[in-house]
Amino acid sequence: MNPSDPKADLHFYLQSARDALMWKLEGLSEYDIRRPLTPTGTNLLGLVKHVASVELGYLGDTFGRPSGEPLPWLEDGAEPNADMWVTADEPRAYMVELYRRAWAHADATIDALPLDTIGRVPWWPADRAEVTLHHAVVRVIADTHRHAGHADIVRELLDGAVGMNKGNDNMPPGDAAWWDDYRGRLERAAREAGGGK
Numbered sequence: 001m002n003p004s005d006p007k008a009d010l011h012f013y014l015q016s017a018r019d020a021l022m023w024k025l026e027g028l029s030e031y032d033i034r035r036p037l038t039p040t041g042t043n044l045l046g047l048v049k050h051v052a053s054v055e056l057g058y059l060g061d062t063f064g065r066p067s068g069e070p071l072p073w074l075e076d077g078a079e080p081n082a083d084m085w086v087t088a089d090e091p092r093a094y095m096v097e098l099y100r101r102a103w104a105h106a107d108a109t110i111d112a113l114p115l116d117t118i119g120r121v122p123w124w125p126a127d128r129a130e131v132t133l134h135h136a137v138v139r140v141i142a143d144t145h146r147h148a149g150h151a152d153i154v155r156e157l158l159d160g161a162v163g164m165n166k167g168n169d170n171m172p173p174g175d176a177a178w179w180d181d182y183r184g185r186l187e188r189a190a191r192e193a194g195g196g197k
Contacts, residue, residue: 017141028044042084
């Protein structure tokens with residue numbers, strides 16, 4: 001990061017969220033990357049599909065820089081929430097490459113325009129559709145980090161893998177016995193606070 005370069009700072013946080021999300025797919029089967037693990041269907045590859053769509057919209061279309069990528073899951077008449085899951089005929093490789101193309105397109109927008117450039121979010125109400133590039137980048141960073149956090153939990157539920165990225169699990173040291181004891185202490189504290197329930 002370079003504190004004298006706000007774009008570099010924003011890009012660092014955006015890329016760290018992108019990388020964290022992509023890392024969560026590594027080593028998993030087609031089933032596991034698509035598998036819904038919450039009552040609302042949260043799944044790893046669906047998160048990638050969603051954030052790719054978000055980047056192409058907020059850091060492309062909003063600033064008159066359409067990517068030309070077909071996004072049928074966002075078209076009029078598409079099924080609700082179609083951007084949050086991946087059909088059996090949408091290959092992993094396609095979604096991963098779509099996301100990487102979205103990065104390149106978004107990065108080109110960030111590089112090409114000043115942060116105070118005004119854009120119009122096409123899907124927002126007209127009276128409040130104007131945003132600066134700075135606002136749009138911060139919004140995308142927040143959304144991507146939020147979904148990377150979802151991916152952290154989904155991946156842990158799948159196979160116990162945790163962490164920010166391959167070289168940094170950002171977890172205190174402990175073997176399986178330590179973590180079992182830790183979780184047990186949390187459960188006891190919760191029960192005590194809840195009146196012994």
